Amino acid sequence: MRGKILLPVFAVLNSFVNAQEKYVLTTGPTARSQCAATTAVSPTFSFSTFAYTQSETYRYAISVPSPTSTETFAAPFSALSSLIPFVATTTWGSWDPNATATATDFHDKYGSASWSALWENARPFLNNFTSTGIYSTTVSPTPVPSAELILPPRDYFGPTDCYNFPDGFIYGVAGSAAQIEGATSHEGKAPSAADIIAKDQPSQDYVTDENYYLYKQDIERLAAIGVKYYSFSIPWTRILPFAVPGSPVNQQAIDHYNDLIDFVIAKGMLPVVTLIHFDTPLQFYAANVSSLYDKPSVGYNNGAYQNETFVDAFVHYGKIVMTHFADRVPLWVTFNEAFxxxxxxxxxxxVIKAHAQLYHFYHEQINGTGKVGMKYSNLFGVPLDPLNTSHVEAANDYNNFQVAIFGNPIHLGTDYPAVYKERVPDYVPLTKEDLDYIKGTADFWGTDAYTIAVISPLSASESPCLNTPSNIFYPECVQQSWGGKFGWNVGYASQTYVYITPTYLRHYLSYLWNTYRSPIIVTEFGFPVVNEAALPLAQQLFDSPRSQYYLSFMSEILKSIWEDGVQVLGVIAWSFVDNWEFGDFTPHYGMQTVDRTTQERHYKKSLFDFVDFIQART
Incomplete structure (x- = not known):
C-alpha cells in the first residue's frame, strides 16, 4: 500500500483527531469491569497453621541461542565492490594532543600529517581533551554469571493483556556511537559535530562507555538476557576520516565493524545500523563550526546537511558502508531524527534526496532483501482542547510541520505541506520528477516515540510568529506543554522532558499508519528516572518507573496491532546502557548502569521486564 492515500493528509488528520480525541465525562469511582460480581456479603475469618513460604522470584533470564544457520540479506562485499568507485584503504593510528612525535608526510593530502591536522584544527574547541580510558584494545568477552541473570521481583500491578506479538516481531535495544563508544580520536577517527557539542557541556567526556573496546562484552550481556536485535550507529568519521569522495577508507574501522557485526550474529542476535546519529564530520561546517548553535529555521540544531557537497558525500559514505555490511544487516536507518x-x-x-538515493541503491543495485528507512524525532501533537477548533488546527499545523515535511514526499510521493512552504523561505520546491523518485523510498516508518506534546494556539502577546524567525515559538508557532486541559500533567515526569504517556502512543501509531500507510517500527523509546544518578546502586537497579514506561508502551502497541489494525513491526528501546546524553551523564536512559571508574555494567530491573514481557508474548 506504499504511497496510496484515500484522503488528503489534512482530511485524514482532521478526521482522526475528531474521531479519537474526545473527552469522556464520567462521575463516580473507577469502574472494575474485569471483576465478576461478588455474591458474598461478608468475608469468613478463620485460623490456620502459619509457615514461611518462598515469595521471591527464582527464575533465570532466557538467553538467545546461537544460530544453527546464518541468513544473508545481500551478496558479500567481494561481489558488490564494483558498485562503488575504487577507494584506497589505509590506517592513521590515534591522535594524542600531548604526543612529542609528529607526522612529516605533508606531501600526502590524506596522510597522517593531514589527518592529525583535522584534530589540531578542532583542538581549540576541545578543552581538557582526553579520549583514553581504561582500554586501548578490544576486550575479550566473558560469560555472564548466572547469579546476574536471576529475574527480579515483579511489580505488584502489571500488564493484564492477553495478546501476543506477531511472528517475526522485532525487539531490541539501541545505542549510538558518540554516546557509548569513546575512543573518539583512536584508530583513525576524525572529529565530528558530536565532539564539538561535548566541549561546552558539564561532562566533557570523550571516553563515555568505552564500547569501542568493550563491544563484545556488551553484546555478550545482551544475548545472555535474551535481547534479539542490537541497534548501533557507525560514525562517518571512522569510515572516511576526510569525509569526501575520493579520500581513503579507514581499514581499521572496516575491520572493527565487520567484527562487531559478526559477533552480534554469532551470539544469536541481529544488527541494526544507523548511518548518521548527530555526528556530521566537521569538514561540512567549513570554518564556522560555531554555527552548530545558530537558531535554525526548521529543526533545533545545525547538522550541516545544507552544505552543497553534503548529499554526494553522504551517499558515497552510505554506499561504502552498505556494500561492506549489507550481506549481514537486515535493517538500515539512513538518518537519525533528521528534523x-x-x-x-x-x-x-x-536529507530527503540523500535518503532516496541510498534506498534505490540498496534495493536496485545491491538487491538487498532487508529494510531501509529513517528515524523521525517528531513528538505527536495532541490538542489541549480537542473540542476547540483553534486547538485542533494548531495541532494539525504542528504535526504537518514536524511529520509531513518528510512523510509526504518519502511515504506518499506528495508535496510538502503548505505550512512548511509558508514558513521556511529557503525551502527547495520538489518537481514531479523528484516526487516520482522519492515516493515509497522507505520500508518502514521509524518513530522515536518518547512522548507527546500538548498543543494550543499562541496568545496575542506571543504573536506574530509566522514570518518571525526571532520568535521563540518559530517555526511551529504553537504553544507546547505537557499539561492537560484540567490542570494535570499528561503523565509521570522524568529527568528531562519525557513523560509516561502510553495512551497517546496508541493514538499516535494510528495516526501514522492511517496517514502514511507504512509499517511502523518504534525505533527509540525510553525513560530517564528522576534523579536516578544520585541514588545508591541498589535503587538504580530497581527502576520500576522505567519498567512501567516500557510495559505500558508495549501494552498499547499490542492494542494498536490487534484492536486498531496497525502494522507495528517492532520496538527498539533506548538505551541498553547509561550513556552520555549530549550534555552529561545525569539523565539515565539506560537499562544497565555503568561505573564510570571501572566501566562495570549492572542489569537494571527494566531490562529483565522488557525482555520477559516480549518473550512471554511470542
Whole structure:
C-alpha cells in the first residue's frame, strides 16, 4: 500500500483527531469491569497453621541461542565492490594532543600529517581533551554469571493483556556511537559535530562507555538476557576520516565493524545500523563550526546537511558502508531524527534526496532483501482542547510541520505541506520528477516515540510568529506543554522532558499508519528516572518507573496491532546502557548502569521486564 492515500493528509488528520480525541465525562469511582460480581456479603475469618513460604522470584533470564544457520540479506562485499568507485584503504593510528612525535608526510593530502591536522584544527574547541580510558584494545568477552541473570521481583500491578506479538516481531535495544563508544580520536577517527557539542557541556567526556573496546562484552550481556536485535550507529568519521569522495577508507574501522557485526550474529542476535546519529564530520561546517548553535529555521540544531557537497558525500559514505555490511544487516536507518538537525529548507532537501538515493541503491543495485528507512524525532501533537477548533488546527499545523515535511514526499510521493512552504523561505520546491523518485523510498516508518506534546494556539502577546524567525515559538508557532486541559500533567515526569504517556502512543501509531500507510517500527523509546544518578546502586537497579514506561508502551502497541489494525513491526528501546546524553551523564536512559571508574555494567530491573514481557508474548 506504499504511497496510496484515500484522503488528503489534512482530511485524514482532521478526521482522526475528531474521531479519537474526545473527552469522556464520567462521575463516580473507577469502574472494575474485569471483576465478576461478588455474591458474598461478608468475608469468613478463620485460623490456620502459619509457615514461611518462598515469595521471591527464582527464575533465570532466557538467553538467545546461537544460530544453527546464518541468513544473508545481500551478496558479500567481494561481489558488490564494483558498485562503488575504487577507494584506497589505509590506517592513521590515534591522535594524542600531548604526543612529542609528529607526522612529516605533508606531501600526502590524506596522510597522517593531514589527518592529525583535522584534530589540531578542532583542538581549540576541545578543552581538557582526553579520549583514553581504561582500554586501548578490544576486550575479550566473558560469560555472564548466572547469579546476574536471576529475574527480579515483579511489580505488584502489571500488564493484564492477553495478546501476543506477531511472528517475526522485532525487539531490541539501541545505542549510538558518540554516546557509548569513546575512543573518539583512536584508530583513525576524525572529529565530528558530536565532539564539538561535548566541549561546552558539564561532562566533557570523550571516553563515555568505552564500547569501542568493550563491544563484545556488551553484546555478550545482551544475548545472555535474551535481547534479539542490537541497534548501533557507525560514525562517518571512522569510515572516511576526510569525509569526501575520493579520500581513503579507514581499514581499521572496516575491520572493527565487520567484527562487531559478526559477533552480534554469532551470539544469536541481529544488527541494526544507523548511518548518521548527530555526528556530521566537521569538514561540512567549513570554518564556522560555531554555527552548530545558530537558531535554525526548521529543526533545533545545525547538522550541516545544507552544505552543497553534503548529499554526494553522504551517499558515497552510505554506499561504502552498505556494500561492506549489507550481506549481514537486515535493517538500515539512513538518518537519525533528521528534523532535529535540519538547519533550514536546504537541509531538508538534502536529507530527503540523500535518503532516496541510498534506498534505490540498496534495493536496485545491491538487491538487498532487508529494510531501509529513517528515524523521525517528531513528538505527536495532541490538542489541549480537542473540542476547540483553534486547538485542533494548531495541532494539525504542528504535526504537518514536524511529520509531513518528510512523510509526504518519502511515504506518499506528495508535496510538502503548505505550512512548511509558508514558513521556511529557503525551502527547495520538489518537481514531479523528484516526487516520482522519492515516493515509497522507505520500508518502514521509524518513530522515536518518547512522548507527546500538548498543543494550543499562541496568545496575542506571543504573536506574530509566522514570518518571525526571532520568535521563540518559530517555526511551529504553537504553544507546547505537557499539561492537560484540567490542570494535570499528561503523565509521570522524568529527568528531562519525557513523560509516561502510553495512551497517546496508541493514538499516535494510528495516526501514522492511517496517514502514511507504512509499517511502523518504534525505533527509540525510553525513560530517564528522576534523579536516578544520585541514588545508591541498589535503587538504580530497581527502576520500576522505567519498567512501567516500557510495559505500558508495549501494552498499547499490542492494542494498536490487534484492536486498531496497525502494522507495528517492532520496538527498539533506548538505551541498553547509561550513556552520555549530549550534555552529561545525569539523565539515565539506560537499562544497565555503568561505573564510570571501572566501566562495570549492572542489569537494571527494566531490562529483565522488557525482555520477559516480549518473550512471554511470542
Amino acid at each position: 532535529t538537525y535540519c538547519q533550514n529548507g536546504h537541509a531538508v532537501d538534502s
